[in-house]
Amino acid sequence: MDDERPIEEILDTIGDETAREVLAAVSEEPRSAKEVAEFCDLSLPTVYRRIEMLKEHELITSETLVARDGNHYDAFKSNFDATVIRLKEDEYDIRIYRKENLPDRFSSLWDELGR
Template identity: 45%
Template structure:
């Protein structure tokens, strides 16, 4: 299967601070399985690929991916195939997560990952020929 990027992603802000989700982010990343899934997303992977790489069940992979995406730590994108069988891939959306205790409690700061992945929207998309 040959893949070709359809476009590039618009640049995002260099840093974002989000104190609201700090406790939830910390809680998720202290989960060994969620952290393994997060680390596996250094390249685009389907849920099935994540399950295989992390040696976890497919339903567990989907749950961890959903949790990571809901916090903005990963993003989904569609791999559009010319045969009509499209696939959802996941990729890590941040390079770094820092959690600190501030005057108002926990604060999380994330450094977005430059996409360079050929996606053309927040959810992305690539075109592949079979």
Template identity: 65%
Template sequence: MDEQPRTVEEVLDTIGDGRARDVLAAVATEARSAKELAEACDMSLPTVYRRLEVLQEHELVSERTAVADDGNHYNVYTCNFDSTVIKLDDDGYDVRIYRKENAPDRFTQLWDDLAGE
């Protein structure tokens, strides 16, 4: 199945949602379950799941399975990027999402970005 690439506007709308930003902030430093997110963000579980769905569509959060001490499985979510930069110029704007990667890759990306200016 072919997926349409997400437009800049869709990503900005997602990040512009205060509840989505709260979820992102809550998973920025540690993986959390939806239940933990609901408690940390003071949201209902359905609201958390709706925000997680949209954030996953835009590849801003990742989901993985964790195993509890009792052997039960559950999903936890983590932030899937380091930063977002919005660049404004005469032609409009550009949004760049910097994904989590190792330092040499980040340096190469930074160098390429500077060379393109």
């Protein structure tokens, strides 16, 4: 990963069964916290705790939407395509492949080639 977060924190996050349920729910389509709670049969406070965990590690993102009645709400969606964890020289290496648009992917690739 590009950041320096301890691997244990990330593994704890994706190792949490409830966090994985929430992540799976928002991987299918963007959903509000209430929709996630109903979809996963979880309490709203539990969903919000897991959303915060997942956002902390940039595994999900949110966008503010406007409902038909004019109220605003956040919709959450997955922010990665894949996670690869491997053991390399007695250390774990974790790589999270984030969703990016094509220009961002090209820029990242170009930057990596220049190193």
